[in-house]
Structure formats: C-alpha cells, structure tokens
Amino acid sequence: MSLQAQGMRTWLLQRLTAVYIAVYSLVLIGWLVTQFPVDYDSWHSAFSNPVILIATIIFYLSLFAHAWVGVRDILVDYAKPSSLRFILLTGLAIFLTVMAVWLLLIVISLVKV
Numbered sequence: 001m002s003l004q005a006q007g008m009r010t011w012l013l014q015r016l017t018a019v020y021i022a023v024y025s026l027v028l029i030g031w032l033v034t035q036f037p038v039d040y041d042s043w044h045s046a047f048s049n050p051v052i053l054i055a056t057i058i059f060y061l062s063l064f065a066h067a068w069v070g071v072r073d074i075l076v077d078y079a080k081p082s083s084l085r086f087i088l089l090t091g092l093a094i095f096l097t098v099m100a101v102w103l104l105l106i107v108i109s110l111v112k113v
Contacts, residue, residue: 010069017066024059048110060103064096 037043047053071092079085 010073013065014069017062017069020062021059021066024055024062044110053107053110057103057107061100064100068092068096 031046035042035046037046047056072089075085075088075092079088
C-alpha cells in the first residue's frame with residue numbers, strides 16, 4: 001500500500017493522533033493524581049511551562065484532526081444526500097476552526113502573562 005492513497009493517509013492520521021491523545025491523557029492524569037493542583041496559580045504555572053504548553057497545543061490540534069477524520073468518515077458513509085453531507089461537513093469545519101482560534105487566543109493569553 002502506498003501513502004499516496006487518501007484512505008491510507010487518513011487511516012494513519014487517525015491512528016497517530018489517537019496514540020498522541022492517549023499518551024497525553026495518561027500523562028495528564030498521572031500529573032493530576034501526583035500533584036493535585038487546587039488553585040489557579042498552580043494550574044497557570046504548569047501550563048505556562050513551554051514544554052507543557054507545546055504538548056497541550058499538539059494535543060488539541062491532534063484532537064481536532066482526529067475529530068475531523070472520524071466525523072468526516074461517518075458523514076461520508078451515512079449522510080446520503082450530498083447536500084446534507086455538504087452542510088454537515090461545512091458546519092463541522094466551521095466548528096473545528098472556531099475551536100482552533102479559541103485555543104490560539106488562550107495560548108496567546110498564557111504567553112502574555
């Protein structure tokens with residue numbers, strides 16, 4: 001199989017993002033269990049660390065890509081009228097774009113402070 005095939009690329013993207021999401025989630029849960037941050041300052045100091053901030057950005061971008069591929073595949077398979085599929089895919093793209101912009105605004109506010 002070739003990586004040039006669209007199906008293979010999306011399959012690989014879905015698997016790679018799933019692995020990153022799982023690893024990040026396990027590390028975050030481990031950190032929460034061991035550190036148990038209870039106030040804003042501890043959360044802010046943790047997520048102001050550049051390594052954690054970059055890992056979190058990659059996590060959310062992976063989450064958005066994973067959601068796009070998964071929901072797109074479901075809509076292509078089950079939303080039969082092409083006009084309905086187009087509307088739903090457009091809505092999904094707008095939603096994920098708004099979430100990415102919101103993430104960018106949050107990251108910018110963390111870097112400024």
